[in-house]
Amino acid sequence: MLSSTARPAARLALAALALGLAAWMPLTSFAADTPEPAPAPAADPLADARAQIQAGRWPAAIDALKRVNATGNADWNNLMGYALRKNSPPDLDGAQRHYDAALRIDPRHQGAPGIFR
Numbered sequence: 001m002l003s004s005t006a007r008p009a010a011r012l013a014l015a016a017l018a019l020g021l022a023a024w025m026p027l028t029s030f031a032a033d034t035p036e037p038a039p040a041p042a043a044d045p046l047a048d049a050r051a052q053i054q055a056g057r058w059p060a061a062i063d064a065l066k067r068v069n070a071t072g073n074a075d076w077n078n079l080m081g082y083a084l085r086k087n088s089p090p091d092l093d094g095a096q097r098h099y100d101a102a103l104r105i106d107p108r109h110q111g112a113p114g115i116f117r
Contacts, residue, residue, distance in 0.1 A: 045070065049079055058087035077102035078111035
């Protein structure tokens with residue numbers, strides 16, 4: 001049995017322990033039906049090139065695409081083909097190579113124009 005002077009200290013220690021556990025538990029436990037937070041969407045590496053194309057800045061779009069250099073990506077090849085075709089002077093041979101590459105990567109790619117199929 002605890003002495004009368006030890007009881008308040010024991011109660012204080014138990015209260016501190018209870019508060020500590022109460023503060024810690026919400027950080028580590030979830031209800032069974034609580035979904036995990038969705039991961040943040042990845043930044044689009046082609047965003048700068050898309051913005052340059054939207055603005056009609058073809059040389060800047062080509063430079064942005066060259067910096068990304070995602071030659072194995074159908075979207076990248078389609079955008080490069082489009083920028084090369086719209087540039088002044090147009091590089092139609094280069095555009096066709098990139099459109100063909102986009103279709104090799106993804107035969108159902110919607111961006112590659114039908115005139116080059």
